[in-house]
Amino acid sequence: MTISLISLDALWQDARQLNLPPLLAPWLLEPASLTARFKRHCQQFRVQVLNEQRSELPAFLRQLLPDTAAAQLREVILWCNDMPCVYAQSWLPQQTVTALRPLADLGERPLGDYIFQQPGLQRGIIEATQLDIALPLLSIAERCYARRSVFTLNGLPLLVAEAFLPAVALLGKTR
Numbered sequence: 001m002t003i004s005l006i007s008l009d010a011l012w013q014d015a016r017q018l019n020l021p022p023l024l025a026p027w028l029l030e031p032a033s034l035t036a037r038f039k040r041h042c043q044q045f046r047v048q049v050l051n052e053q054r055s056e057l058p059a060f061l062r063q064l065l066p067d068t069a070a071a072q073l074r075e076v077i078l079w080c081n082d083m084p085c086v087y088a089q090s091w092l093p094q095q096t097v098t099a100l101r102p103l104a105d106l107g108e109r110p111l112g113d114y115i116f117q118q119p120g121l122q123r124g125i126i127e128a129t130q131l132d133i134a135l136p137l138l139s140i141a142e143r144c145y146a147r148r149s150v151f152t153l154n155g156l157p158l159l160v161a162e163a164f165l166p167a168v169a170l171l172g173k174t175r
């Protein structure tokens with residue numbers, strides 16, 4: 001069984017009910033595409049793919065993605081002006097990837113650039129938590145705020161989780 005680089009098994013709560021740090025709150029609560037928000041804040045934005053493979057869904061995600069046996073796991077770093085800003089972990093159920101072929105070979109194309117263009121996109125509630133993120137290759141070992149939500153595209157689900165790395169606080173608060 002393959003596992004993700006980082007386990008996001010934590011106590012997740014509705015982000016609107018949490019007392020979030022003022023500098024991070026606009027990022028954690030962003031209802032639209034995080035990719036689009038970063039592109040507004042950065043001269044250079046890019047996606048670094050860390051891992052993309054078919055995986056068994058971890059038990060702690062089964063309630064969020066019921067009826068999902070296998071999924072495509074995608075782990076990326078979002079870079080803004082050469083600073084690592086987000087570690088993202090997405091779980092794309094096999095039935096969703098089969099129906100929406102571009103999800104099968106995104107490569108360095110941001111997931112958000114695809115899903116936010118699809119008519120019929122719906123987003124569930126945004127949950128948030130704090131958890132330890134260790135990315136030795138980037139010399140990162142931090143307790144970070146993270147968010148996650150389930151998207152549905154014409155009824156087909158996928159889960160996106162994003163952990164905000166320390167560099168995000170340097171990006172300022174302008175929209």
Ligand SMILES: C=C(O[C@@H]1C=C(C(=O)O)C=C[C@H]1O)C(=O)O
Pocket residue numbers: 032033034035036047074075076078086088089090109110111112113115160161162
């Ligand atoms: C869902 C979005 O896509 C972003 C890009 C991701 C990717 O390319 O894997 C993952 C999470 C998001 O930060 C978004 O832009 O909101």
